[in-house]
Amino acid sequence: MNLLAVSGSLRAASINSSLLRAAARLAAPGMTVSVFEGLGELPLFNPDREADPPAAVGTFRSRVALADALLIASPEYAHGISGPLKNALDWLVGFEPFAGKRVAVLNASPRAHHADEALREVLGTMSAFVVEPASITLPLLGAGLDEDGMAATPPIALAIQDALSALREAVLLQRSATDASFPL
């Protein structure tokens, strides 16, 4: 099972990016979490270029299409979704393989909820499926943990593993539902 992890922050020391790298490290056997590194290379969304998009957009869309599910972790900027993340999502609006995609929304700051709610509204409008048991909030802001620290801190590591496990269950359930819809 292949998961694509997308961080909404371009900060080098981003706690959200660290969280996703910790998830990659903690993934159970048979599950691969790849952290997408190209968010900062995406051009600003332009509907005129939607049908024949720049190469960076094509790469992003391919990565999304090939993933069984997505992990998103993003900071909240001014009570809103981060601009770079919303820009990336804009390129996926109407992209058929995104419809029905299972998504876990990770939140590194218990005090932030506006962007989390806005993100759910946007993802739902894009016909993605937010897996709530896999969408966890962790008290990481200000905790001073990098990915090593997260992976080595039992309650944090356990919560991440539980989230990954819930996301896997959701994907397996989706597969069996799809199989049932298309019997041989």
Next chain:
Amino acid sequence: MNLLAVSGSLRAASINSSLLRAAARLAAPGMTVSVFEGLGELPLFNPDREADPPAAVGTFRSRVALADALLIASPEYAHGISGPLKNALDWLVGFEPFAGKRVAVLNASPRAHHADEALREVLGTMSAFVVEPASITLPLLGAGLDEDGMAATPPIALAIQDALSALREAVLLQRSATDASFPL
């Protein structure tokens, strides 16, 4: 009085950009509306570059600082603020001259309200001041009007002029309040 107009769409035939150009044409004597053309040149927001930002960001911030008020017109993408607009706003978070700035939020589609509400939450969090009597919704989506058509269609042109007039009043009120706070 100088207003800066920011469109949230990079589409060449954007109805929001047309609306702002119509506003520029309809501005009363003594008021100048400049449409900002550099949104598409802004890099994706990166907190690491916030203190010493790229030149395009410096230009944008200067234009904002010099404006008496802002006009924002933006499409809604997947029930959210357009990525390019949110990205531009991210570069203004914590930019001191933006605090207290009077802003009119124009909406070209009566059916869209999620992004409008999200934009108000973001602007308020950034300490800008949304001028509600100047923030109008116009039935322009699908109306087939370009800026010439908007300026030549009485109910549309009148509503735009009323919005500009309300924004001017808000700026004058702000100035007199500031004068009263700092008597000679």
